[in-house]
Amino acid sequence: xxxxxxxxxxxxxxxxxxxxxxxxxxxxxxxxxxxxxxxxxxxxxxxxxxxxxxxxxxxxxxxxxxxxxxxxxxxxxxxxxxxxxxxxxxxxxxxxxxxxxxxxxxxxxxxxxxxxxxxxxxxxxxxxxxxxxxxxxxxxxxxxxxxxxxxxxxxxxxxxxxxxxxxxxxxxxxxxxxxxxxxxxxxxxxxxxxxxxxxxxxxxxxxxxxxxxxxxxxxxxxxxxxxxxxxxxxxxxxxxxxxxxxxxxxxxxxxxxxxxxxxxxxxxxxxxxxxxxxxxxxxxxxxxxxxxxxxxxxxxxxxxxxxxxxxxxxxxxxxxxxxxxxxxxxxxxxxxxxxxxxxxxxxxxxxxxxxxxxxxxxxxxxxxxxxxxxxxxxxxxxxxxxxxxxxxxxxxxxxxxxxxxxxxxxxxxxxxxxxxxxxxxxxxxxxxxxxxxxxxxxxxxxxxxxxxxxxxxxxxxxxxxxxxxxxxxxxxxxxxxxxxxxxxxxxxxxxxxxxxxxxxxxxxxxxxxxxxxxxxxxxxxxxxxxxxxxxxxxxxxxxxxxxxxxxxxxxxxxxxxxxxxxxxxxxxxxxxxxxxxxxxxxxxxxxxxxxxxxxxxxxxxxxxxxxxxxxxxxxxxxxxxxxxxxxxxxxxxxxxxxxxxxxxxxxxxxxxxxxxxxxxxxxxxxxxxxxxxxxxxxxxxxxxxxxxxxxxxxxxxxxxxxxxxxxxxxxxxxxxxxxxxxxxxxxxxxxxxxxxxxxx
Amino acid sequence: xxxxxxxxxxxxxxxxxxxxxxxxxxxxxxxxxxxxxxxxxxxxxxxxxxxxxxxxxxxxxxxxxxxxxxxxxxxxxxxxxxxxxxxxxxxxxxxxxxxxxxxxxxxxxxxxxxxxxxxxxxxxxxxxxxxxxxxxxxxxxxxxxxxxxxxxxxxxxxxxxxxxxxxxxxxxxxxxxxxxxxxxxxxxxxxxxxxxxxxxxxxxxxxxxxxxxxxxxxxxxxxxxxxx
Numbered sequence: 001x002x003x004x005x006x007x008x009x010x011x012x013x014x015x016x017x018x019x020x021x022x023x024x025x026x027x028x029x030x031x032x033x034x035x036x037x038x039x040x041x042x043x044x045x046x047x048x049x050x051x052x053x054x055x056x057x058x059x060x061x062x063x064x065x066x067x068x069x070x071x072x073x074x075x076x077x078x079x080x081x082x083x084x085x086x087x088x089x090x091x092x093x094x095x096x097x098x099x100x101x102x103x104x105x106x107x108x109x110x111x112x113x114x115x116x117x118x119x120x121x122x123x124x125x126x127x128x129x130x131x132x133x134x135x136x137x138x139x140x141x142x143x144x145x146x147x148x149x150x151x152x153x154x155x156x157x158x159x160x161x162x163x164x165x166x167x168x169x170x171x172x173x174x175x176x177x178x179x180x181x182x183x184x185x186x187x188x189x190x191x192x193x194x195x196x197x198x199x200x201x202x203x204x205x206x207x208x209x210x211x212x213x214x215x216x217x218x219x220x221x222x223x224x225x226x227x228x229x230x231x232x233x234x235x236x237x238x239x240x241x242x243x244x245x246x247x248x249x250x251x252x253x254x255x256x257x258x259x260x261x262x263x264x265x266x267x268x269x270x271x272x273x274x275x276x277x278x279x280x281x282x283x284x285x286x287x288x289x290x291x292x293x294x295x296x297x298x299x300x301x302x303x304x305x306x307x308x309x310x311x312x313x314x315x316x317x318x319x320x321x322x323x324x325x326x327x328x329x330x331x332x333x334x335x336x337x338x339x340x341x342x343x344x345x346x347x348x349x350x351x352x353x354x355x356x357x358x359x360x361x362x363x364x365x366x367x368x369x370x371x372x373x374x375x376x377x378x379x380x381x382x383x384x385x386x387x388x389x390x391x392x393x394x395x396x397x398x399x400x401x402x403x404x405x406x407x408x409x410x411x412x413x414x415x416x417x418x419x420x421x422x423x424x425x426x427x428x429x430x431x432x433x434x435x436x437x438x439x440x441x442x443x444x445x446x447x448x449x450x451x452x453x454x455x456x457x458x459x460x461x462x463x464x465x466x467x468x469x470x471x472x473x474x475x476x477x478x479x480x481x482x483x484x485x486x487x488x489x490x491x492x493x494x495x496x497x498x499x500x501x502x503x504x505x506x507x508x509x510x511x512x513x514x515x516x517x518x519x520x521x522x523x524x525x526x527x528x529x530x531x532x533x534x535x536x537x538x539x540x541x542x543x544x545x546x547x548x549x550x551x552x553x554x555x556x557x558x559x560x561x562x563x564x565x566x567x568x569x570x571x572x573x574x575x576x577x578x579x580x581x582x583x584x585x586x587x588x589x590x591x592x593x594x595x596x597x598x599x600x601x602x603x604x605x606x607x608x609x610x611x612x613x614x615x616x617x618x619x620x621x622x623x624x625x626x627x628x629x630x631x632x633x634x635x636x637x638x639x640x641x642x643x644x645x646x647x648x649x650x651x652x653x654x655x656x657x658x659x660x661x662x663x664x665x666x667x668x669x670x671x672x673x674x675x676x677x678x679x680x681x682x683x684x685x686x687x688x689x690x691x692x693x694x695x696x697x698x699x700x701x702x703x704x705x706x707x708x709x710x711x712x713x714x715x716x717x718x719x720x721x722x723x724x725x726x727x728x729x730x731x732x733x734x735x736x737x738x739x740x741x742x743x744x
Numbered sequence: 745x746x747x748x749x750x751x752x753x754x755x756x757x758x759x760x761x762x763x764x765x766x767x768x769x770x771x772x773x774x775x776x777x778x779x780x781x782x783x784x785x786x787x788x789x790x791x792x793x794x795x796x797x798x799x800x801x802x803x804x805x806x807x808x809x810x811x812x813x814x815x816x817x818x819x820x821x822x823x824x825x826x827x828x829x830x831x832x833x834x835x836x837x838x839x840x841x842x843x844x845x846x847x848x849x850x851x852x853x854x855x856x857x858x859x860x861x862x863x864x865x866x867x868x869x870x871x872x873x874x875x876x877x878x879x880x881x882x883x884x885x886x887x888x889x890x891x892x893x894x895x896x897x898x899x900x901x902x903x904x905x906x907x908x909x910x911x912x913x914x915x916x917x918x919x920x921x922x923x924x925x926x927x928x929x930x931x932x933x934x935x936x937x938x939x940x941x942x943x944x945x946x947x948x949x950x951x952x953x954x955x956x957x958x959x960x961x962x963x964x965x966x967x968x969x970x971x972x
Contacts, residue, residue: 155854159885160795162756246754246798338753427856427885429950430793432760437957446955561955 003305004036004362017044023375030369038306038355038363045220045273045311046280047374049537054377055503056535059516067529069492076197077118077268079531080190081493083557085450088195090124091187093132093458093497093553095536099240100182104149108182109157109243113315115186116163117269120252121318123196123259124188127433128445129158129426131168131184132458132497132551136177138414138739143172146180148740153243154184155425160245161252165426166434167443169458172414175466178541183497185458185553189447196259198268200282200290200321200347205265207279207290207345208327210334211251211317215300217241218274218313228502228538247316247339254337255318261333263326270317276310278319283353284371292345294357306355306362321347381513382506390467393587393601400666401595403713404721407643409594410636410670411728412735416590418647421737439648440566441483441632442556453561455489457481457554461635461672462547463588464603469511473518473550474606475674479634480554481526485615486630486677488565488622489556494523496533496552501545503537511548512537519550525608528554565622567631568649574628574706575683576645576655580614580676581699582638584667590635591670604674611675613698618677621692626685633676639669639713639721641678646711647729654725657704658714665715680706745769745969747788748776750816750832752807757793757829757949764949765790769965778810783819788968791816791832793885793947803846803888804834813839825869825968826941830886833933833943842936842943843901844893849886850926856885858958859924861932861946862912865905866967868935870942873967879916880909880960882946884924884932889945891927891934898929909933909944 007013014024017040027035027043035043049055065073071088072080078092096111112129119126131154136143147170158165163186200207218241258264266286268278275297283290294309304312322330327343334341348354353370355363384390410416423438435453436444442457459480465472481491496519501508523530539546558564569576586592587601621627633641646654661668681689686702693700711728713721749762758775765788766773776783783789796807807813813835820826820841828836836842849855858881863874874880893901901907909932913922923930925945933944951958952965 152853159854159856159887160754160756160798162794244798246795246800249754249756249795424857425854427854429856429883429885429947430756430760432763432950432953432956435956 004038006037030373041307041311042276045276046370051273052374055379063520063530064524065529070529073531077121086192088190088192090119090122092118092532093185093495094534095497096182097536101180103240104146105153106240106242108150108153110241111182111184112157113243113248114271115184119186119188120255121269123194124190126163126186126188128187129163129165130458133170134176134181135172137174140177151422157245159427161249162430164428164430166428167438175547179539179546181499183551196267198282199266199285201286203347203349204324205321205347206327206343208320209344210341212247213298213300213340214312215314219311228540241313241315243315250337254334258333263323265321267320274313280371283367289348289350289352291348292355296342296344298340306357379503379509380506381510384507391602404723407639408731411732414736416636417736418733441486444487444564446561453558455484455487455556457483460549460551462549463599465548467588467603469514469548470518471603473515474522476550476552477519477522478611480552482632484554484556485619486632489558491528491554491556493555494530498535499549500537501540515548515550565630569645569653569706570628572707574680576704577679578701578703583673584663585671585673586667589672604672606674614675617696617698626681627679629680631678637670637672646725652725654708654710655704655706656712745771746786747771747773748786749790750776752778752796754796755792755794761790761792761949764952778812780812781815783815788825791828793830804838807835808839820941823940828943836943841941843897846888847890847892848888849890854887859884860912860914861909862916864907868939869971870964871967872971874963883950884946889925891931906935
């Protein structure tokens with residue numbers, strides 16, 4: 001039987017390939033004939049939402065991507081930003097949602113493997129991993145299994161390869177019951193003049209395959225990630241790839257060793273759509289063709305067809321183009337690390353990808369048609385019909401609860417609960433750069449050999465996005481910046497991972513458009529470039545979409561590593577101040593969910609000008625050594641922020657807080673008004689700080705004093721809470737761990 | 745002090761150990777590739793942490809067949825000092841250079857955190873600069889650190905003063921609650937009968953650079969210097 005023969009084109013067959021009739025017609029027009037079986041598979045993968053960004057591209061184009069520090073913006077394996085002294089950071093955040101829901105351990109593990117390859121492909125040594133995870137309600141029967149599976153998958157891969165997992169966030173919400181999110185971030189360090197790109201230039205140069213052998217795993221992974229889930233989702237388990245962190249470690253070391261040499265022309269990892277996407281994209285960037293021979297591809301088993309080899313998503317594989325005549329040096333280096341390495345083809349004149357197998361041509365396509373020929377999609381958008389209803393919130397129905405009891409309940413909610421048992425499963429210290437252990441506002445790593453440090457935060461509150469997608473995007477990016485600022489760093493670059501439902505639904509597309517607009521507005525306002533990212537659509541099961549979740553990763557630079565800052569109270573007698581002003585904002589809060597089981601109202605507003613001033617003031621104070629601690633107010637509001645400051649140090653320290661306010665007390669303590677940072681400082685500095693805040697036109701209020709072992713709140717002259725810090729801490733640190741350890 | 749850091753495929757604390765030996769201690773450090781066969785001229789050899797050969801079988805069980813291990817055996821036999829950290833400890837037990845074995849943590853999970861350990865003896869080159877009973881706070885990071893040896897072996901080790909570190913609380917009390925992985929006798933580090941080969945699960949190299957949190961790891965390296 002002819003292995004390239006294509007069965008009759010039916011709707012069912014096109015459906016299996018996630019191609020529309022129109023797209024099929026387009027293929028026939030572009031290549032002037034019907035595609036064969038291998039070619040159909042290649043188009044299916046390359047034109048999938050996952051690879052082509054066909055729905056999202058028009059919106060992504062609106063994001064700011066330029067800046068004086070930007071060395072490489074979106075479009076390559078990862079973004080690159082200059083940090084001075086000839087060094088640069090390479091970073092990106094990426095999703096692995098669909099595979100992780102189907103097979104949590106391997107899905108999450110290969111997510112880590114994939115993002116690491118994106119970083120070291122560019123010549124950078126990865127020095128940090130972070131993750132942003134979303135699970136369903138803890139009462140959902142699958143949540144514990146998914147949580148434990150994902151965490152051990154991330155641990156299994158990251159710990160073995162020896163890149164520290166230094167931070168992240170975990171949220172729980174019903175909207176993720178049928179669609180968890182696993183977003184993984186990595187950052188690497190590189191010399192600014194030793195960056196490698198995915199470019200197959202130089203006619204006659206050999207194409208070298210390096211890494212694991214190709215197997216039948218992961219075939220059509222990219223297409224899977226471009227469709228909704230249904231009752232048959234479990235059957236897709238075989239499309240999830242299996243990770244081998246040991247081989248990736250060898251690949252990492254072999255790549256970095258080879259990149260010290262001068263024979264590499266271009267390199268790209270084989271991620272989604274495997275050999276197909278790396279070969280086509282590298283050729284397209286060079287504007288040249290490739291001739292590849294599949295018989296030379298190292299394979300795990302006999303009898304694999306060209307279709308399978310081209311679409312396999314076996315992990316830990318890279319495609320190199322090296323200088324003609326230097327093949328032997330390349331192969332020797334790779335094989336020193338016991339990796340499979342073979343020359344599988346050459347760069348050729350023209351614009352065609354020609355692939356042979358068993359002595360016959362199995363694919364012959366114009367490169368540009370495949371990479372750039374997909375139909376431009378303008379998805380219609382429509383404001384969600386239920387949005388007005390959702391934004392209505394009648395506060396009069398909510399009785400003001402006891403402050404202490406509410407705080408304890410909030411500390412035990414899975415989203416706010418301490419995540420120590422998670423990060424203790426991650427090696428967060430290997431490579432000796434971790435200056436701040438996990439659990440503060442941002443991860444802080446030193447830049448070896450310099451006085452500098454980097455702060456990294458990932459963030460997104462999707463309830464805000466559900467209630468107002470624009471504000472959701474705006475706050476996710478502003479808060480990630482605020483976290484980085486609280487660590488003493490100036491934000492220098494953004495990577496985004498945009499997780500949404502089915503873009504064919506105009507209401508989802510509206511959410512997407514709004515969220516990207518919010519993200520773009522903040523980044524433009526602050527002049528911070530978006531240099532890399534990833535879009536994950538079709539996050540829905542049986543028509544139930546996740547909340548819009550634009551996860552934002554922000555990287556910040558600290559010029560003087562000694563001046564980094566952490567969130568916990570440090571000294572008895574320090575004064576506590578609140579930068580920013582509390583408003584009556586309860587909509588979309590964790591508190592509202594707790595007391596009413598509802599996600600309603602308008603989310604907190606973001607006043608960009610105020611936020612900018614708040615961040616600038618806080619950063620200035622840290623850089624000048626005024627602050628002993630800084631912590632932003634997020635889920636659970638001021639009360640939770642204060643409790644975290646008290647609990648999270650090695651030595652717990654209490655505080656006495658004295659407030660005067662006309663706000664509803666629950667809004668004051670638990671509302672999630674943005675642009676607020678709790679800081680502590682020596683009483684000697686108080687007069688100066690008050691004067692500076694006034695001059696900067698930033699609200700600043702002295703709210704209490706650090707000391708003792710109790711957390712005491714006083715409001716308008718009345719004591720409203722008096723709790724032992726150690727008792728709060730017991731609640732905060734035990735709830736999620738006990739849940740995860742429970743059997744059944 | 746001339747020292748070497750072995751690089752097995754899958755070692756991942758090799759750079760960290762090298763950094764501490766070379767840049768913090770200021771010693772003459774070099775890499776030793778797992779296919780090398782000679783350790784001539786070295787005073788100290790470090791087997792670093794990591795996942796040698798992926799540790800897909802038993803931790804350390806493949807690395808102990810690496811070509812370098814013959815040389816390590818000879819080097820140890822001649823009295824050369826060998827320090828196996830984490831995966832290095834696992835490799836040394838698999839190679840029979842240290843007693844006991846390291847099983848999966850009783851929690852079945854990888855565990856990374858600062859952990860108190862008590863120095864049981866200062867009569868080793870690795871703890872000469874510590875006081876007996878001194879409590880050190882050292883990072884641990886492992887999934888397979890649950891030390892096991894049969895009762896006779898442990899008795900013999902105790903008799904010969906071969907147990908160097910035990911997990912404990914901050915006040916130095918050895919309790920089950922402070923045993924992070926289920927190790928027999930809360931054992932965290934041991935030496936061979938000749939006291940020149942030490943294996944430990946904690947990572948002293950992670951608490952030895954003044955720029956980073958923790959400083960107690962430095963005491964093990966200072967001990968080597970004091971002993972020399």
